[in-house]
Amino acid sequence: MPDTHHHKVVVIGSGPAGLTAALYTARANLCPIVFEGLQPGGQLTITTEVENYPGFPKGIMGPELMDLFREQAHKFGAQSVYQEVTSVDLSSRPFKIVSEGTTYLGDTVIVSTGASAKLIGIPSEAEYMGYGVSACATCDGFFFKNQHVMVIGGGDTAMEEATYLTKFASKVTVVHRRNELRASKVMQERAFENPKIEFVWDSAVEEVLGRNEGGKKTFTGVRLKNLKTGASTDFNCDGLFLAIGHHPNTKLFKGVLDMDAVGYLVTKPRSTETNVAGVFAAGDVADPTYRQAVSAAGSGCMAAIDAERFLVHHG
Secondary structure (H helix, E strand, O other), X not given: OOOOOEEEEEEEOOOHHHHHHHHHHHHOOOOOEEEOOOOOOHHHHHOXXXXXOXXXXXXXXXXXXXXXXXXXXXXXXXXXXXXXXXXXXXXXXXXXXXXXXXXEEEEEEEEOOOEEEOOOOOHHHXXXXXXXXXXXXXXXXXXXXXXXXXXXXXXXXXXXXXXXXXXXXXXXXXXXXXXXXXXXXXXXXXXXXXXXXXXXXXXXXXXXXXXEEOOEEEEEEEEEEEOOOOOEEEEEOOXXXXXXXXXXXXXXXXOOOOEOOOOOEOOOOOOOEOOOOOEEEOHHHHOOOOOOHHHHHHHHHHHHHHHHHXXXXXX
């Protein structure tokens, strides 16, 4: 009897990169299995309208776009497993992938685990996450109509979040730990010209403030620390949005796959190959620069072709 847990291609991650890799390998009759993890569809499932994906001139909702990706991959024989991978053994082929106590074997592995939003790292931030604190403006901005919200960060992500929030909020205060932004010139200009956006410089969030009365949590604002003077000031607002960047989801592969200083997987030039033969990386997990759905999908296609060619040469 054939081993139902042995696959030619195992895809870990299910955003645009993972599902595109699944589509291409499925069309090549490689019958891939996709571990979709705790967030099937990746970051686009927490995005509202996607207006810049080619082929959708009227825009499309992020979750709907990912459903279409998945449907197309399944049409050609890809199989989705809605579980998280807990450990991997890439020391020899077939590679071993463990999920919920079951070991799966893969002749090749495509890593497309993406990246997650960075948090400040203070206890009060976690306490009020979902109660006024958010890391996704497109997910939660709607709930702050005609309110005053704060955005933490100074890069493109922060400016995008701040500009987006002005669609709902009456006022957006951007807090940055330096006295100038890191965002691209066009994003800076857009933010500076928006009358709803103001800036607080050289400051960082020291504490998230709120009330917890009988288990009912109410966010009330933040305590800001001026990094030049050391002075702390309580700042009242209705919502706090964190936009300080992302970190790659590569913990599973630490010490096994080559990474840069931040943790993004390193691939060989003009390839999706990692330092382990037969293991490929696609999407945001290996892309600290572009982080777009279309570039992730493109790299998923590349990884699929690389995996197919590897199997032809190595069996």
